[in-house]
Amino acid sequence: MSGTGHGQAVLDHEALPYRSIQEFVDAVAPLLRAGVDAGEPTMLAVEERLVRGLAERLGGLDGVTVLPAGDEYASPFITLRTYDRRLRGLVADGAEHIRVVGEVPHGDDAHWHGWVRYEAAINDLYTELPVHAVCPIDLSTATPARVEEVLQLHPRVWTSEGSRPNQRYREPREFLADRIQVELDPLEATPPALERRDPTPREARRDIGDWLESLRLPAQLADTVELAVHELVTNAWWHGRPPVRLRAWSAPGRVVLAVHDTGPGPDDPYAGYLPGRGAIDTAGHGLWIVNQLLGGLTLAHDADGFTAHLVVETAPHLA
Amino acid sequence: MTRLVDALTHPVGVAPHDHLSWGYTGREAWREAATGFLGEGARRGEHLLYVAYGTETELVDDLAGLPGRDDLLASGALRVQDASGLYGPPEQFDGVLQTATYAAMARETQEAGYPALRVAADITRQLLTPEDVALFAAYEVLIDTMVSESPLLTMCGFDAGTADASAALALAFVHPISSTGVEVPDGRLTSGGDGGWRLSGELDRRNLADLCHALDVLLAVPEPRDLHLDLRRLVFADVASLRALVTAARRLEPGRRIVLHSTPPLVRQVLRAGFGAENLEVHA
Numbered sequence: 001m002s003g004t005g006h007g008q009a010v011l012d013h014e015a016l017p018y019r020s021i022q023e024f025v026d027a028v029a030p031l032l033r034a035g036v037d038a039g040e041p042t043m044l045a046v047e048e049r050l051v052r053g054l055a056e057r058l059g060g061l062d063g064v065t066v067l068p069a070g071d072e073y074a075s076p077f078i079t080l081r082t083y084d085r086r087l088r089g090l091v092a093d094g095a096e097h098i099r100v101v102g103e104v105p106h107g108d109d110a111h112w113h114g115w116v117r118y119e120a121a122i123n124d125l126y127t128e129l130p131v132h133a134v135c136p137i138d139l140s141t142a143t144p145a146r147v148e149e150v151l152q153l154h155p156r157v158w159t160s161e162g163s164r165p166n167q168r169y170r171e172p173r174e175f176l177a178d179r180i181q182v183e184l185d186p187l188e189a190t191p192p193a194l195e196r197r198d199p200t201p202r203e204a205r206r207d208i209g210d211w212l213e214s215l216r217l218p219a220q221l222a223d224t225v226e227l228a229v230h231e232l233v234t235n236a237w238w239h240g241r242p243p244v245r246l247r248a249w250s251a252p253g254r255v256v257l258a259v260h261d262t263g264p265g266p267d268d269p270y271a272g273y274l275p276g277r278g279a280i281d282t283a284g285h286g287l288w289i290v291n292q293l294l295g296g297l298t299l300a301h302d303a304d305g306f307t308a309h310l311v312v313e314t315a316p317h318l319a
Numbered sequence: 320m321t322r323l324v325d326a327l328t329h330p331v332g333v334a335p336h337d338h339l340s341w342g343y344t345g346r347e348a349w350r351e352a353a354t355g356f357l358g359e360g361a362r363r364g365e366h367l368l369y370v371a372y373g374t375e376t377e378l379v380d381d382l383a384g385l386p387g388r389d390d391l392l393a394s395g396a397l398r399v400q401d402a403s404g405l406y407g408p409p410e411q412f413d414g415v416l417q418t419a420t421y422a423a424m425a426r427e428t429q430e431a432g433y434p435a436l437r438v439a440a441d442i443t444r445q446l447l448t449p450e451d452v453a454l455f456a457a458y459e460v461l462i463d464t465m466v467s468e469s470p471l472l473t474m475c476g477f478d479a480g481t482a483d484a485s486a487a488l489a490l491a492f493v494h495p496i497s498s499t500g501v502e503v504p505d506g507r508l509t510s511g512g513d514g515g516w517r518l519s520g521e522l523d524r525r526n527l528a529d530l531c532h533a534l535d536v537l538l539a540v541p542e543p544r545d546l547h548l549d550l551r552r553l554v555f556a557d558v559a560s561l562r563a564l565v566t567a568a569r570r571l572e573p574g575r576r577i578v579l580h581s582t583p584p585l586v587r588q589v590l591r592a593g594f595g596a597e598n599l600e601v602h603a
Binding site: 078201202205220223224227230231234238275285286288289292293 | 521524555558562584585589
């Protein structure tokens with residue numbers, strides 16, 4: 001039985017829109033208290049001011065695992081993996097129900113596409129986990145567009161009056177497919193700075209390495225991007241169909257890469273989200289590592305095949 | 320001890336503990352390679368062994384270009400041996416026995432006052448099917464340790480046009496030196512001569528199966544308990560290769576480890592981000 005009392009012991013993924021600390025505390029305090037009283041693993045990963053508000057209301061947070069929000073939500077795909085391991089570990093250790101209140105950083109421009117994918121993926125990847133996940137969003141600071149996206153990715157809404165169905169919720173796979181055009185970097189509409197047809201992974205890696213060196217990218221970041229390109233081109237050859245086309249662009253603050261092949265691409269819309277997702281032998285691990293190291297990966301099916309798009313943030317003066 | 324790890328155009332400039340995989344095309348190319356290789360040994364006063372397929376007369380004829388050949392044969396400094404007799408049929412090949420045979424030859428060589436035993440061996444007919452290649456590559460992993468620790472250097476030659484297509488890559492992967500005459504990726508897993516092993520060059524999909532095979536061979540041996548891998552000459556490793564290392568470590572029985580040394584920063588970053596294993600120890 002879930003903590004909200006409206007279903008089987010499976011995932012409840014709820015948005016919690018709030019405008020003030022008091023509104024947040026009113027909604028969350030009863031949920032935490034019930035979790036602690038029931039002896040359930042109860043986790044809280046929100047801003048310090050919200051933690052303080054809850055501690056004052058509840059007279060302390062004994063029994064609640066308070067996680068530093070900055071560390072927990074540093075990078076979407078690392079967070080997805082961390083929670084996946086943590087939640088499955090708790091279930092393996094006998095937890096019958098788990099509560100998590102965690103707020104993703106709605107002002108994180110660099111990772112916003114990743115956070116949207118994270119919120120979408122939770123609905124499908126954690127489906128069978130007995131978790132009540134409440135995701136607060138501060139309506140006074142998040143932009144209306146981001147609020148709208150967040151609301152479309154939570155099947156239910158949690159308030160101080162309890163849980164209710166969310167009429168704006170959209171099926172996550174459909175949502176993500178529709179959103180791809182938003183995620184594509186406008187640079188891709190311009191002539192690429194580098195273009196290679198049918199490069200081997202090794203050639204692609206070396207050519208991109210030379211190009212990144214000319215952009216004066218720091219060596220460690222350049223090595224990581226070279227590995228990413230190697231993995232994307234390897235996937236195109238092993239799982240896609242030639243011709244394979246590698247293109248690259250740069251602008252102040254970012255480099256953009258696209259690897260296209262004429263194959264169908266992975267069936268799994270969450271390929272690369274967790275290890276082995278979309279795996280045909282070792283595929284899926286390469287994409288997953290790219291997401292872990294760099295984020296910024298968008299997989300898109302298009303009219304003539306499949307493209308892996310990668311946006312890498314750099315220092316503003318570079319590229 | 321520093322072993323040469325490289326791809327060479329000619330099999331010369333080598334020394335005891337070196338171990339060459341020498342792909343060639345056509346018998347004449349092999350004769351030329353063997354003559355150059357053994358000629359260098361003759362100049363250094365080493366004991367020479369030429370192993371190839373044929374009668375004694377044919378083998379001696381192969382070395383017609385070797386300066387002082389007849390004197391070397393007469394003095395016993397050069398011996399020739401039929402490969403079929405030495406190795407037997409591929410399906411009956413016993414790598415452990417063959418390793419012991421070469422170890423004994425190297426000891427006898429030293430006892431006879433030679434500085435080293437230099438062996439040029441044509442192994443083409445041991446490599447006619449993928450199964451034969453896998454069996455022989457496993458033997459090469461085992462013998463590489465012995466070569467790295469003994470007064471011995473060997474050149475393992477094969478006709479790339481006759482041997483199975485997998486031979487060039489599989490053999491180059493487990494030899495510190497290979498021929499530039501047959502193009503293969505330069506990734507290698509070879510003995511460091513200090514009880515440890517070295518992963519060098521580029522590891523990717525092209526040599527992933529060879530990496531997995533070599534790891535299987537090394538870890539099937541009960542001693543030493545830990546497999547120490549020096550990565551200082553590793554140029555690149557893709558995700559699948561690193562995952563292969565982790566998978567090998569996870570299969571180890573408790574108490575055994577794979578220990579990585581001089582691990583490049585990106586490899587450490589990938590392992591940290593994605594692939595932990597209790598039995599995998601990673602050092603910078």
